[in-house]
Amino acid sequence: MKKTFKLLAMAVITFCTAQSISAQEFDQGTNVINAGIGFGGNFNYGGIGTSSQGLGLSASYERGIWETGDFGIVSLGAYLGYKSYTSKTVFGGSRYDFNYTIIGARGAFHYIGLDVENLDVYGGAMLSLNIASYDGNFDNDLSTRPSGTIFVGGRYYFTDSIGVFAEAGYGVSFLTIGAAFRF
Numbered sequence: 001m002k003k004t005f006k007l008l009a010m011a012v013i014t015f016c017t018a019q020s021i022s023a024q025e026f027d028q029g030t031n032v033i034n035a036g037i038g039f040g041g042n043f044n045y046g047g048i049g050t051s052s053q054g055l056g057l058s059a060s061y062e063r064g065i066w067e068t069g070d071f072g073i074v075s076l077g078a079y080l081g082y083k084s085y086t087s088k089t090v091f092g093g094s095r096y097d098f099n100y101t102i103i104g105a106r107g108a109f110h111y112i113g114l115d116v117e118n119l120d121v122y123g124g125a126m127l128s129l130n131i132a133s134y135d136g137n138f139d140n141d142l143s144t145r146p147s148g149t150i151f152v153g154g155r156y157y158f159t160d161s162i163g164v165f166a167e168a169g170y171g172v173s174f175l176t177i178g179a180a181f182r183f
Contacts, residue, residue: 028066031183033181035058035179036058037057038083038175040174056081071111072113076106086098104129118163120155120156125150162181
């Protein structure tokens with residue numbers, strides 16, 4: 001958990017220290033779809049025994065809504081993520097399978113002051129509904145609950161419409177990488 005916060009802090013500091021103005025990779029009216037796989041996460045209801053977690057799968061959409069002068073663009077969008085987790089106890093060999101689905105609405109600020117062509121850097125917040133389900137004889141209060149999170153990320157475009165992205169924060173995973181499609 002400490003490593004995740006250090007990564008987020010470093011990304012925010014890097015994000016905020018750039019000084020020069022350049023071409024905008026994200027404008028008012030821009031639409032982007034991200035499709036990614038994620039690593040790490042804090043969904044863990046295991047006890048004494050062995051456990052494993054699957055890769056997080058996520059998709060997000062956002063649209064540039066308004067300009068904030070020479071500083072950036074604010075976007076609004078949606079998020080959908082899924083992750084599974086398995087735990088086996090040492091004594092009795094019980095197996096528990098957990099599934100997590102997150103549905104959220106998110107907003108981001110896209111900083112336009114970097115002098116790096118084809119790069120879009122952003123940070124934002126998400127309000128979500130975390131849906132937990134499980135298989136097995138598990139005596140715990142897993143339920144659907146609201147949640148909130150912050151994130152930072154960046155996209156690099158190889159063409160006008162196709163790129164890659166990396167995002168750190170809390171969704172179904174602490175770090176997500178994947179493809180970005182701009183239209």
